[in-house]
Amino acid sequence: MNDPAPVGYPTALGAPRFDSRNEAPWMHALRRSMFESYMKRGMPTPKDEDWRHTNVSSIATTPFLAAASTNGRARARDAIESWDLGREVAAALVFIDGRYSPELSALPKQDAFQAGPLEALWRRADGPLPKHFGRVLGENGHAFADLNTAYAEDGAFVAIARGRVIERPIYLLFISLANGTPHPAVSHPRTLVLAESGSRAAIVSVYGGASEDLYLTNAVTEIVIEDGATVEHDELQIESPRAFHVSTLAGRAGRDGRFVDRSFVLGARLARRDVIARLDGEGGECELDGLYLGNGTRHIDAHTRIDHASPHTSSREIYKGILDGRSHGVFHGRIVVRPDAQKIDARQVNKNLILSDAALANSTPQLQIHADDVRCTHASxxxxxxxxxxxxxxxxxxxxxxxRNLLTYAFACEIAGKVRIPGLRGGIARLLQSRLPGAPMELCP
Amino acid sequence: MLNVQDLHVSVGCSEILRGLDLAVNAGEVHAIMGPNGSGKSTLAHVLAGRPGYDVTQGRVTYRDRDLLSLAPEERAREGVFLAFQYPVEVPGVSNVYFLKAALNAIRKHRGEPELDAMDFLALVKEKSGLVEIEEALTRRAVNEGFSGGEKKRNEIFQMAVLDPRLAILDETDSGLDIDALRTVARGVNQLRTAERAMIVVTHYQRLLEYIVPDFVHVLVDGRIALSGGKDLALDLETRGYGWLDPGPNAVAEAP
Structure with a gap:
C-alpha cells in the first residue's frame, strides 16, 4: 500500500479535467486509464528498484500548479534566439510552458511531412493518433509518464510521409517561463513522431528554462519508426539551475528500422531521463548516446532500456558522465533479449569521469538475455x-x-562530436566550453 | 647538455636504476641498449618527468639546471622531448589543436610570440613532409585509430614541430616493419643538427643501421655496463647480452 499522497505533485493540480476539453473518446479514455495507472503506482520511492538512487520526494512534496505564464515573452524570445538553428531546420515548433506558440513557430508549407500541435488532433476520432498515441509507451512508463498523459496541455505531432527523406531537422523547442502562478509551475510537454515506412528524418528537441524559479518539466516523447524508416533524435536539456526535469522517451522500430537518440543533459537540479527502445522487426537497429554533466549538488539519472523483441537486431549504446562538485550521476542500462530473438548484437558502454572527491557515480548495466545465439557486451x-x-x-x-581541462573536454567530445547538425553541434560545444573550465575554444573534431 | 650522475630510481618497492652515469653533449646521438628489464624505458621516462618514479639518489643536470626539480611541462618547454614507445590516444582532441597548444606554450616560455593559425598550418605542412604523414592525419584526433606505424611517425612529426634540444626516443622501432622503420629513421636523421642531442633507446641493433649513433651504451641491471662506438651495437647483435657482467652491485634475480 502506498502512503497517503502529500499535497504536492500532482495532488495540488487537482484531478485531470477529463471532460472539459472536448477531446475524442479515445483520448478521454487514455487519459483516464493513465491517471488510474498513476493512482495504483503512486510516486516512486527509493524502494522501487528503478528509483533506488534517485529520490523524487522533493518533487512529490512541492505543490506545483499548471504554468500560466503572463509575462516573460521577451525572455522566451531571447532563449529562442540563442537556440535558433536558422535555415538549418525544415520546421520549428515552439512551446511555452508546454503550450504551442504559433507566433514563435515556423511551419513552411510542403508535403513531405506534417508538423503541428497535438491539441487539435486529440479532439479527432480519426487520423493516426488513435492508433499510435500512447501506444509506444504502453505499459512501460512510470508514474511521471502516466501523469504526463493525464495532464498534458499540448505537444508536438510530426509525421514523415512514406518514403520521404527530410534532410534538415525538425526542431522542437520547449521553453519554461514558469510564472503566473502563486506556486511553482509544472508543464507536461508531449511529442509524437511518426516516421512512415521508408522515410528518414532528424528531430531536435531542446528543453530550456527562462526562469530563475523552481519549476518542473515532465515530458514524454514517443517515436514510431515503421519498416525501413530512420529517425535520428538529438535532445538537449538545458533547464534552469533550480528546475526539476523528468522525461521519458519511448521509441519503437519496425523491420529494418533505425532509431538514433543522442541526449545531452546539462541543466536542472534534478534530472531523470528514461529511454525505452524496442526493436520490433528483423534488421532493426538502435543507437543510444548520452552525455551528462554534473556540478554543485545536481543529480542526474539516465535510465535506458533496449528491448530486442525480434531476431537479427542490433544496438549500440555509449553513455558518458562528467561529475564535479558534490553531484551525483546515475546510469542504469537494461538490455532485454526476448526468447527466440536470436542473432542479437548489443553493445553497451558507460564511462564516468569524476573530477572531485565528493562527486558520486553509480553505473548499473543489466542484461536480461533469454536467447542463446546472441552477442551482448557491456563495459562500465x-x-x-x-x-x-x-x-x-x-x-x-x-x-x-x-x-586536465583538455582531456575532460575531449571526453565529452566523443559524444558531442556525433551530432550531425553543425549549428547544434557548435551550440553544444559552446555550452561545454562554458561549463568545463578552461576548455579550448575549438569545436569537437 | 645532459649530465646524469649516480642515478638511482625506484618504482614502488623495486629499484630499477642503480647508479647510472651518462653525459650527452649537443650534436651527439647516444644509443641506449640492453636486455628487457634493464631500465632503458625507466631512464627515458625519468628524464621526461613521468610521475610515479622515485629518484632515491643521484642528480641530473640539463643545461646547468637541476632537471629533476622541473615539472614535465617545464622540461618540455626547456627543450626536452620524449617520443613514446606507446603513444597515447586522445580521442576528441585534434592533432593540430594539440600541437598548436604545445608549441605555443613552448614559444611563450621562450619569450617568442605565439604562432597564428596561418603560420602554424604552414609549419605543419612543412614538417609533415618530413615523416610522410598525410595531412588528413594531422586533423584527426591524436593517435586515435592510427596504425602502429602512424603513431610512431606522429611522434617524430611532433618532435619536428616542437624542435627540441634533447630528444629521447623510447623504442621507436618497436612494432615497425622495415619500410615504416626506414621512414621514421629518415625523419629522425633530418632532425640531427649540431645543436640537438638525441638519446635513442632500443632493444635491437636494427634501428641503429638507420640512425647511426655516435655512442652506444649497454644498460644491464640499472647501470651502464659497457660503452663504446657504433660498432659495439654490432658486437651485441652477434654475442647477445648474456656475456655482460652486471657488476659488483648486481643482485641475483629470483628464479
Whole structure:
C-alpha cells in the first residue's frame, strides 16, 4: 500500500479535467486509464528498484500548479534566439510552458511531412493518433509518464510521409517561463513522431528554462519508426539551475528500422531521463548516446532500456558522465533479449569521469538475455583522468591544469562530436566550453 | 647538455636504476641498449618527468639546471622531448589543436610570440613532409585509430614541430616493419643538427643501421655496463647480452 499522497505533485493540480476539453473518446479514455495507472503506482520511492538512487520526494512534496505564464515573452524570445538553428531546420515548433506558440513557430508549407500541435488532433476520432498515441509507451512508463498523459496541455505531432527523406531537422523547442502562478509551475510537454515506412528524418528537441524559479518539466516523447524508416533524435536539456526535469522517451522500430537518440543533459537540479527502445522487426537497429554533466549538488539519472523483441537486431549504446562538485550521476542500462530473438548484437558502454572527491557515480548495466545465439557486451568505468594521457600532454609542454581541462573536454567530445547538425553541434560545444573550465575554444573534431 | 650522475630510481618497492652515469653533449646521438628489464624505458621516462618514479639518489643536470626539480611541462618547454614507445590516444582532441597548444606554450616560455593559425598550418605542412604523414592525419584526433606505424611517425612529426634540444626516443622501432622503420629513421636523421642531442633507446641493433649513433651504451641491471662506438651495437647483435657482467652491485634475480 502506498502512503497517503502529500499535497504536492500532482495532488495540488487537482484531478485531470477529463471532460472539459472536448477531446475524442479515445483520448478521454487514455487519459483516464493513465491517471488510474498513476493512482495504483503512486510516486516512486527509493524502494522501487528503478528509483533506488534517485529520490523524487522533493518533487512529490512541492505543490506545483499548471504554468500560466503572463509575462516573460521577451525572455522566451531571447532563449529562442540563442537556440535558433536558422535555415538549418525544415520546421520549428515552439512551446511555452508546454503550450504551442504559433507566433514563435515556423511551419513552411510542403508535403513531405506534417508538423503541428497535438491539441487539435486529440479532439479527432480519426487520423493516426488513435492508433499510435500512447501506444509506444504502453505499459512501460512510470508514474511521471502516466501523469504526463493525464495532464498534458499540448505537444508536438510530426509525421514523415512514406518514403520521404527530410534532410534538415525538425526542431522542437520547449521553453519554461514558469510564472503566473502563486506556486511553482509544472508543464507536461508531449511529442509524437511518426516516421512512415521508408522515410528518414532528424528531430531536435531542446528543453530550456527562462526562469530563475523552481519549476518542473515532465515530458514524454514517443517515436514510431515503421519498416525501413530512420529517425535520428538529438535532445538537449538545458533547464534552469533550480528546475526539476523528468522525461521519458519511448521509441519503437519496425523491420529494418533505425532509431538514433543522442541526449545531452546539462541543466536542472534534478534530472531523470528514461529511454525505452524496442526493436520490433528483423534488421532493426538502435543507437543510444548520452552525455551528462554534473556540478554543485545536481543529480542526474539516465535510465535506458533496449528491448530486442525480434531476431537479427542490433544496438549500440555509449553513455558518458562528467561529475564535479558534490553531484551525483546515475546510469542504469537494461538490455532485454526476448526468447527466440536470436542473432542479437548489443553493445553497451558507460564511462564516468569524476573530477572531485565528493562527486558520486553509480553505473548499473543489466542484461536480461533469454536467447542463446546472441552477442551482448557491456563495459562500465568510473574513474579520474587517465594519468598516462595527462603525462603525455604535459610532456609536450601543456601545463597540468590545461591538460586536465583538455582531456575532460575531449571526453565529452566523443559524444558531442556525433551530432550531425553543425549549428547544434557548435551550440553544444559552446555550452561545454562554458561549463568545463578552461576548455579550448575549438569545436569537437 | 645532459649530465646524469649516480642515478638511482625506484618504482614502488623495486629499484630499477642503480647508479647510472651518462653525459650527452649537443650534436651527439647516444644509443641506449640492453636486455628487457634493464631500465632503458625507466631512464627515458625519468628524464621526461613521468610521475610515479622515485629518484632515491643521484642528480641530473640539463643545461646547468637541476632537471629533476622541473615539472614535465617545464622540461618540455626547456627543450626536452620524449617520443613514446606507446603513444597515447586522445580521442576528441585534434592533432593540430594539440600541437598548436604545445608549441605555443613552448614559444611563450621562450619569450617568442605565439604562432597564428596561418603560420602554424604552414609549419605543419612543412614538417609533415618530413615523416610522410598525410595531412588528413594531422586533423584527426591524436593517435586515435592510427596504425602502429602512424603513431610512431606522429611522434617524430611532433618532435619536428616542437624542435627540441634533447630528444629521447623510447623504442621507436618497436612494432615497425622495415619500410615504416626506414621512414621514421629518415625523419629522425633530418632532425640531427649540431645543436640537438638525441638519446635513442632500443632493444635491437636494427634501428641503429638507420640512425647511426655516435655512442652506444649497454644498460644491464640499472647501470651502464659497457660503452663504446657504433660498432659495439654490432658486437651485441652477434654475442647477445648474456656475456655482460652486471657488476659488483648486481643482485641475483629470483628464479
Amino acid at each position: 568505468t568510473i574513474g579520474q583522468i587517465d594519468p598516462v594521457s595527462l603525462f603525455y600532454l604535459r610532456s609536450r609542454g601543456i601545463d597540468e591544469s590545461a591538460a
